[in-house]
Amino acid sequence: MSSTTYSSFKLACIQLKVTSDKSANLINAKSKILEASRNGAKVIVLPECFNSPYGTKYFSEYAENIPQGESVKTLSEAAKEAKAFVVGGSIPERDSSGKLYNTCTVYDTEGNLIVKHRKVHLFDIDIPGMIKFQESETLSPGSSLTQFETDYGKIGIGICYDMRFPEMAMIAARKGCIAMIYPGAFNLTTGPLHWELLQRARALDNQFFVATCSPARDMKSTYNAWGHSTVTDPNGQIVATAEHDEAIIYADIDLEKIKQTRQMIPVSSQRRFDLYPDISAHK
């Protein structure tokens, strides 16, 4: 890691078109990571489930061991060539006991796998007539929260449904993170209702940046992703967003904005821990 102090950096979210062909997904992901890097991105994000269609019936077939699998190899090479931090969306992971997880792997600029986050809150919902999805049919939940260091500051990771749980982002912010990144794949029911609202809420509550990265929408697949990968600033304002097709969005992450927002509206120093607990002290 560099000892230089940076005041800003460019972040890219790759709204990748995900197909049923894993090798094609990996080739496409790598080529888009290199494109984002050529355009100056220093932190590059892929979507949830970027190497496989999203669905409980696919997870076992596409699952890989981490770090032995081909997805880790590809992302590691891509990060090294791009000389960028890569937040590798997520892939179905199989551990040595055969359990499956929805897992995000993160790489430094030399291609080292520095951290992995297993989705903590599984997406189990039932909205009658609209959408029923039970990740827990095949997946197990992760059991830890995840932050990683970059040249620009510490960043927290959650995966999709994790964004609905404000405690995770709050803990990351109080532990000094400059941003929370959520690879995610909302759908055509909850996407228009909550996708933007949730990320703006997480950003505003914590006065830091929030980035979300979705797969592109494919109306022929069994799960239709909402798309709309987005970056929100510490004031809760959207600074970059996509529609639903394959795209790369870029945002300048100006670290001064965090300081300024917190100086102007100093909620973080006005908390009343005599009236409610500081949940960041929990773990």
Ligand SMILES: NC(=O)CCC(=O)C(=O)O
């Ligand atoms: N992949 C997911 O976790 C989807 C979450 C989602 O759509 C939601 O509404 O929450």
